[in-house]
Amino acid sequence: MSHRFVHFGEVAEHHARERPDAIAFAFEGRTTSFGDFAARCRRVAVALSAEGCRPGARVAFLGKNSDLFFELLVGAGMAGLVTVPLNWRLAPAEHEQILADAGAELLFVTGDFLAAAARLVPNVAGIRRLIAIEPGDDPDRHFTAWRDAPGDAAGTTVDVGRDDVFLQLYTSGTTGRPKGVMLTHGAILGALELAEASGEAWRRWTPDLTALVAMPVFHVSGSGWALGAFHGGGRSVVLREFSIAGIERAIAGDGVTHAMIVPTALQMLVDSWEQGDVRPGSLRQIVYGASPMPPVLLKRCLKLIGCDFVQYYGMTETCGSFVALPPEDHVRPVGNRLASTGRVMSGNAIRIVDLQGAEVPPSVVGEVCVRTPGVMAGYWNMPEATRETIDADGWLRTGDAGYLDADGYLFLCDRIKDMIISGGENIYPIEVEQAIATHPAVDAVAVIGIPDDRWGETVKAFVVLKPGAAVNAEELVAHARTTIAGYKVPRSVDFVATLPRNASGKILKRELRAAHRTGPDRAPDGAPDRAPDRAVA
Known part of the structure; x- marks a missing residue:
């Protein structure tokens, strides 16, 4: 389909003329x-x-x-x-x-x-x-x-x-009050048109596919995923909410071919399917986001399901994805590419910049910036935050820290706001959290920087232990030191019953910082919240 629509009403009228009797949406036994x-x-x-x-x-x-x-x-x-x-x-x-x-x-x-x-x-x-x-x-x-x-x-x-706002999604608010992301008809259509023009089968929405809409519609990975199938003339099977039984019914009864599922949900599905008689034979492609696919889980998925897998990285502010790890990188991975989010998709551009905004060379960590037709119109009633996020040349600051390798694969490290600067060294909390999380006694962990007169900041960890488990701070620090550099290990550890989270389950590090008087954040409040579901077609 090569049509260039002005707004989504035109999409509806086009398909009504071209395929009036084909099913657009299915929901709990009702079809339209x-x-x-x-x-x-x-x-x-x-x-x-x-x-x-x-x-x-x-x-x-x-x-x-x-x-x-x-x-x-x-x-x-x-x-x-x-x-x-x-x-x-x-x-x-x-x-x-x-x-x-x-x-x-x-x-x-x-x-x-x-x-x-x-x-x-x-x-x-x-x-x-x-x-x-x-x-x-x-x-x-x-x-x-x-x-x-x-x-x-x-x-x-x-x-x-095309410049009129169509959808206003509110960010999850991990860095402050939620911001209304204004997505225009043209931005969403522009992202879909890039996929159509790419010539890459795994990016294109076609009338013969059936998409599972299990992510909530208040996320771009829910509403945007369904709009992709609708734009391409495919069928959307809408689930009230994610459930294993619901997905199984959609596969068996509706022949779902394309699904967007986060890795944690995939883990639940595979655990269930390996114990039963489910044969998800209709599935042709599974898209995932929010985190890389663990290699062990990927192997189980490929063996059990056997379909294509694609990882997408994107944001609410960009109408979804602009970087992807395609199916061939899942089947024949080179080096550690499965730990990356993939390469920038055609029609988009990314660059990595330092704190002064200068582009850095490959393998150097900086902030990920993107220029894409899918960029938002801005934050509703927040012009200053909009200017801080999108520059005059159309580059959007993602707020994510990462680097590009020599082949252009993007590896994410952390949020820029969460970066710790200790003794002039940049420390990304996710590295420390991953090192601590491998200890068998740890159930959850969050790492922040706290003020220090000598070093500027030092690393502090908040740890939730598994029920019945016991470990002391010295043992956790020693464990972390086996996998990360000494200057990155926590100088202090607090054991807590729970970690503060927002309604989407994301840890609210600003509350942890506020409780320990860490001072103002280095990144401006306009730095956007990455969407909890970093995936959309």
């Missing part, structure tokens, strides 16, 4: 053809106009995955509106903060969050109406009844451009 999907999206646009929503307004979605979310998303896009999906794992106060920040006018909610949402609405100025996705007890407040109410379609004609 491309023809029906486009018609329903038009009705959503009419209903939004009837609610008084004008181009540029925000509408929010709170709930687990549903096929109806995509009707809302594309229908809102047709009307020039912006959809804001909320992380349902957040606390009510965090939902209120995001809804107020976005200025959401309508709130669409799945049934399991309806009661919580009803308590939110009175606390958020600007929300005019609450609409239940499903199940809903009140027919007048139910999405399908709202969508299908009579309306004047002629009154919804809107001139939507």
Whole structure:
């Protein structure tokens, strides 16, 4: 498919003409053809106009995955509106903060969050109406009844451009309050057009594939993954949330060919499948992100599943991936390439820079910067943070520390904000954490730098032990010293019951630093949060 669409409404109308009877979305026994999907999206646009929503307004979605979310998303896009999906794992106060920040006018909610949402609405100025996705007890407040109410379609004609914001995703907030990442129609379409033009089969979305949408839609790896399949004319099988049983049903009943699954979930699947009679024969490709694939797990996957594996590295701020480790590097790896995130994909550019912004040579660690057609329009109502993240030439600072090897493979080290400078030496906490985590008594570990009058900073570790395990600080330090340099080992170790985490499970090192008065962060607050799921097509 070589079409260059202006907005996602055009994508819906194109497929409605070309393949009206083909299935676009499947969800819990319900299927929607491309023809029906486009018609329903038009009705959503009419209903939004009837609610008084004008181009540029925000509408929010709170709930687990549903096929109806995509009707809302594309229908809102047709009307020039912006959809804001909320992380349902957040606390009510965090939902209120995001809804107020976005200025959401309508709130669409799945049934399991309806009661919580009803308590939110009175606390958020600007929300005019609450609409239940499903199940809903009140027919007048139910999405399908709202969508299908009579309306004047002629009154919804809107001139939507590629530069108009389509989707606003909020970062996980590990470095401060969540930021609203504004993704335009053109940015998402541009990333998909690069994949289409690449000529690489493993990057292309085609009508013959069936994609599993198991990642949450409030992540770019959930909503963006489904939009990729939709753009290419393929079918999306939407799971309410990740589960082994759900994935098995999708494979057996829907013939899923492409799936995006994080390594920890793959571990769970393989553990289960090796004990049972599941034959995941329909799978042709598994995409993963968030962390490299452990070689032992990869071997088990290749033996059991036998499909292609691709690792993607990307961010919410770039509409997903711009670096990939393709299938051939998984089957015939050279050196330690399986520990890398891969090479920059055609149509994108990356460079590694030092703290002064100068490009560094291969094998030298610095900050990863990217220039891509998929770059965000900016952070909602945060112009300073946007300027700190994207420079005048369009280079986006990822906030990740890494290096390129001589062959152009990217190896990630840590977050720039988390880097420790001790005695003039740069220390990346992930190296220290990995060294400590190999001790059999350790369940979880986080490493930060704390102020030191002599060295500037020293390394401090926070360790959670496994139930019933015992080890002292001296033993852990000695263990770490066997794999990392002496200047990197912790000078102090605190044993704690838990580590502070956000709703996505990421460790909040800023809270650990704040508790130990570590002073201001070296990187500006505008440095973006990497998406928890570093994978999207």
